[in-house]
Amino acid sequence: MYVEGEALSSLILRNIEAFHTSTVPELCRLKLQEIIRHATADGDIDFSYSEERLQCISESLELDLSTLEYINRAPSWGLLLAPCERVQFCPSCVREDLKFIRFPVWRLSWGYTHYTVCDTHLCPLQILKGEYRCNNPLYRINSVGRYIIDFPSETVGAGYSGEIARLVDTLAMVANNVQTQLDTWREQSQDERSDLFFSLLSAVLRAYMKPVDVPPYCYQLSKSLLRENVAPIASHGSSVGDLFFGHTKATSVTARMIGVVMTAVILDIASARAYWQNIVALFSDIGVLVPNNPTWLFTTCTGTADQGVRAWLTNSNGAKLNLPHFLLEELNFP
Ligand SMILES: [Zn+2]
Structure with a gap:
């Protein structure tokens, strides 16, 4: 069977x-x-x-x-x-x-x-x-x-309380909508759209180099919920390209869930933008300020235009990630 x-x-x-x-x-x-x-x-x-x-x-x-x-x-x-x-x-x-x-x-x-x-x-x-x-x-x-x-009960493992539980529930609901959208694209062989999503998600979930870089944003946010640093660390001397394989070692479900939702907000899929204001408000309730605008969110996730991963995304190396230039131009910080 x-x-x-x-x-x-x-x-x-x-x-x-x-x-x-x-x-x-x-x-x-x-x-x-x-x-x-x-x-x-x-x-x-x-x-x-x-x-x-x-x-x-x-x-x-x-x-x-x-x-x-x-x-x-x-x-x-x-x-x-x-x-x-x-x-x-x-x-x-x-x-x-x-x-x-x-x-x-x-x-x-x-x-x-x-x-x-x-x-x-x-x-x-x-x-x-x-x-x-x-x-x-x-x-x-x-x-x-x-x-x-x-842990035989339904609420298995470390339970969240109050405001954090509400935030995690909302993130889970949106992340599930995104998964459904991805499955639909897969069935319809919409490879270009899903490639774009996965390329940006791997940038959002990238590893970072200690101490020259700070942990990518989704790990900073998950740290504010879990109180533990879960960002994958690249070994010294890794190339920028290697950092993009951080997603293979991104062990925290919460960090990845935040990454999935933020990627969907930036790319405007699965109505994620409609829920984002609510998520921003829930983060604000626990004292964490999160950009409410997709352009700022993109910048926060990938760095400023002249430095780091953002620069790498926009130059010719970024082409192999299939990130189209229209996206980067459209989202360019004015
Ligand atoms: Zn199940």
């Missing part, structure tokens, strides 16, 4: 570990164990299994090869987190899976940088951290099971 949206690693582990309910013969189980061991050594347990191994999985689980080939393809669309950072999940999805199929199914969508809200339960995703944090994604399914047992 394949669960819609399941990652390949989850499918394999589910059939290895749930042996008491599985009909998979012992010999096949050993083969699957060998395959997942190789995938772990190769560095990514979710994608890019060899054709030969896919064939073996297909025969062992009596599953259609084309389905496996489809979920095996590393996405060319969207922004993926680095393999060891793919530790975000929806507690409600996990609880339901444990109840109905007795195994937490790991979703492919949880591996995306821009995916921060569960589209079924409309709640921000949780991150395995502290003692639940696993350096090897092979153990994330066990960790998530332990997490759910330790």
Whole structure:
């Protein structure tokens, strides 16, 4: 049985570990164990299994090869987190899976940088951290099971209170609208529009170089909510281009959620601008001043026109990010 949206690693582990309910013969189980061991050594347990191994999985689980080939393809669309950072999940999805199929199914969508809200339960995703944090994604399914047992109630993990909770809820609602818009573009093959979104989002979520640079704006804002610095730091001597891979290490769901919403406000998609005034007011309630105008927001997120990432975006190097000049000119600070 394949669960819609399941990652390949989850499918394999589910059939290895749930042996008491599985009909998979012992010999096949050993083969699957060998395959997942190789995938772990190769560095990514979710994608890019060899054709030969896919064939073996297909025969062992009596599953259609084309389905496996489809979920095996590393996405060319969207922004993926680095393999060891793919530790975000929806507690409600996990609880339901444990109840109905007795195994937490790991979703492919949880591996995306821009995916921060569960589209079924409309709640921000949780991150395995502290003692639940696993350096090897092979153990994330066990960790998530332990997490759910330790926090059986609906309000799992660190709950927000009062004004911050209202702000996080509003951000989550808008981020979910943006995800829906992105999914629609994907179905309609509107690559240019989604490329533009992802290019700007990777600039917004970039890494920074300590101590010459300050943390990008979305991390400063998430720090004002979480009281912890979660900005990815680039190693000394990284090129500006390398900074744009910060999104692969952007571990904070809150920071990414803010980044997704701000990108949508700048590009005027999914009615994000209509909600922005409300979000600005909610930030103001907790004593944080946020630009209410998309142009100022763009400047705050990317730096002034003559320096840093902004300059890099506007010069010829920026062309490979597919950021069109009309956007930059239109948004130019008068
Ligand atoms: Zn969910």
